[in-house]
Amino acid sequence: MSPASLFAVVLAYFALLLGVAWRTSRNATNDSFFIGNKNSNWLLVAFGMVGTTLSGVTFISVPGAVGRDGFGYLQIMLGYVLGYVTVAFVLLPLYYRLKLTSIYHYLDVRLGRRSYQSGAAFFILSRTLGASARLYLVVNILQATLLDSLGVPFWATALVILAMILLYTYDGGVKTIVWTDTLQTAGMLAGLVACAAFLLHAQDLDVAGALARMDGQGLSRVLTLDVHSPAYFWKQVVAGMFITIAMTGMDQEMMQKNISVRTLADAQKNMVLLTVILTAVLALFLFLGGLLHLYAPVAGVAAKGDQLFPAIVMGHLPAALQLVFFIALISALFPSADGAITALTSSVCIDLLGIARRNDLSEAQRVRLRRRVHLAFCALFLALVMVFKWIASPSMIGVILKLAGYTYGPLLGLFAFGILTRRTVDDRMVPLVVLAGPALCWLIDLWQGALFGSYRIGLELLVVNGLLVMGGLFLISRPSGKSAPYPLKCCQKLNFNKE
Template sequence: MSPTLLFSMVIAYFLILLVVAWITSRNANNESFFIGNRGSNWMLVAFGMIGTSLSGVTFVSVPGTVGFENFAYFQVIIGNLIGYAVVAFVLLPIYYKMNLTSIYNYLQNRLGFNSYKAGASFFILSRTLGATARLYLVINILHHTILQNFNLPFWVGALVILLMILLYTFEGGVKTIVWTDTLQTACMLIGLVVCVWYILNNLDLSLVEGAKALSDKGYSSIFVTDPTSKNFFLKQIIAGAFISITMTGMDQEMMQKNISVKTLKDSQKNMMTFAFIFMGVVLLFLFLGGLLYLFAQNHGIAATGDDLFPTIALNHMPGIVSIIFIIALISALFPSADGAITALTSSFCIDILGIQRNEALNDKQRKRIRQTVHLIVAAVFLLFVMVFKWANNPSMIGLILKIAGYTYGPLLGLFAFGILSKRTVNDRLVPLIVVAAPLICFVIDKNQKYLFGDFQIGLELLAINGLLTYLGLYAISTKSLKQ
């Protein structure tokens, strides 16, 4: 496939995004940027959240895991559904009742100013690491398939992609992203369906026959019943619930879109609609993964893991399918990166700098500060993408979930303590607790063999981290006078 043609398709796709951004960002202000003036359509938000949640990592890594873990990843997705219900019916009512722009203002109202700052700081750390890891994977694929053919170094490709994202999010923020994410999610899902259709036809299989072929090979096995395994179904389902509670319900990027919906009822409909569609889409990705491994075996292709899908799509499929794959991959990349940059800008401006609390600033000054932070966040993204390039981890989805276990655990503990307990914490000591809990988890994780023998801790490290944070907060708390 001609790199020039692929590059032309990417530019054309980006120009379409710019047109959408121009239309949606007219007369935009800080309120538009942060929460879309609370006028977003819940159906558009639900559909666009699929693209944000899946990202380029899911697009490439989830199919690649099938060769090693079969459909075991779907156990996490089952747990996600439970977690999304908690977000819809426990967290969203709180956020709407308090009319929040930043969800971490809840921590200030409930626990104190230091708790609020600690929660916002951990979100910034979590989203920066997670989003740049996702961004790196897709940029790396684009570099190998397109950009290196023009003798461009990796960092130039990363810079160009980030500049593209800046161009269409700089003014409109959430108001623009709701629409661009909808477009990009549609393109990503079309690419997924086309790839499934092509491989089934190439292998001369119907949908039912494809499912049977995967079953015969053992690829479609979902549940792991060995309690000592890190993929044991109960551990994975529990971990999946906590992952969606924290990485969606306690994440400013995901909630920023939800609270941009006008009413709580519509926001809840958005969340649960998204949850069920998300399950179906991930199942289709796993099905595609099994088909890719069958295709690779039939054609003597040695690629596995994160390299499997790109290798087959770009080297062993017709040109039109390769173009669709690249557009779908870009469509998976942009919703996770643009939302993360916008949410991090919002959180840093509101939670760390406090521009909405500072009455000495006028709207023009607030906008200038917000735009400066937006540029700085993009520069930080470029830096971390280069760090991940240097690290070159072979399975990015595993790395991202591992990072989440350490960085989202304190958020889980803070919110859980605020909601489930009526006690008053010593706010000055909260930063020590939220730093100590991940450090203890790191020690536990590195000494699993010595501590637990054959028993393996996997994704449930997030829940352990949250529990340690909760217990630490309890230890520095007293009975509430209000109680």
């Protein structure tokens, strides 16, 4: 299929998104933008969150990594399931009882204003870096496979895509994203299934035969039992669990959609359904990765890692499958950025600028302020995408998980301390503690050979970071002077532990 035809498909897809945005954002308010008027359908939220959770990184990097790691990602997936259960039955009841718009208000209620602002600031840092890295990956694939041949520069591609995202999220926010993410998830999964079915047919294999051949080539290995390896089974399971707790349950983007559902019971059903669908979809991504690695030697494809899937599609699949691939790729692109920019706008407006608390602002002024913040984040994403282009890595999923270990660790430590202890912190010292945790992790990572010998820290860096922050909070805390209830009960009193 010609680049011009594929580009026309991109434009048609975007026109469809704009139509959905126009339909859902009519009469939208700040309440619509931030929490979807608390009226989102839980089935739509669950399905749409699959696309947000997976993004373009999963679509490209997980299949590409099978050649190196086999099906080892299943170890992390087991941890994901445990993490989602924790989010559904520990964190969501907390957020619903507090009736939160921003989940970081819990830190204000439990620990204090500086803790609240520190948590929000680390979310903003985490989501900005992670989402812009995801966006870069997919923009780079679109550029290399389509737009370079049309003479479009990389910076123009990134600018136009961010302008598209701005147009359909500018007014509707969460109210719009619940619907557009559902559409985009459907497109991504259709592409995944179609490509896997074609590769099975092209190699004259059924599912059982493909798995047997993958096993014969060492592509389907799952367990790593070497305790010194970064991919050791228990390290991966524990890391997967805490990655989910931190990057879903303590992430405003993910929880913003959850708390837009009317009731706690529906939000919990959403999380359970998300877990089931996500597990099946990730398993299918690994299967597709195995098929790609079986097909590559036969077709003479030398590409590896993130480049493998696009190279096979553009060089060896028929035009119809190329079209499906591009729809799926675009569908994976938008959820990685639209929800992030919306959630970041919400967090800055609510947590840092206090838009809901300022009586000196009219509703029109609040809307104007929110729109300016939204525009600023689009500009920041463009700048960061250009930075990632400059320092490109062969596997962006590794970069993103590494960043998450440093930036989500403080959130994990703050929430864990608030939920698991009854102590009162010196709130003024909290910003120093949450900065010290990542700094110590960087030193540990740098000197781990001298500290641990042959043992290598992998994804558990997130857990180490959280424990360091939690330990630091313990050092600047004291026993509560009153009979403090457990945090799930403290939600009944919004002035708990505040002095």
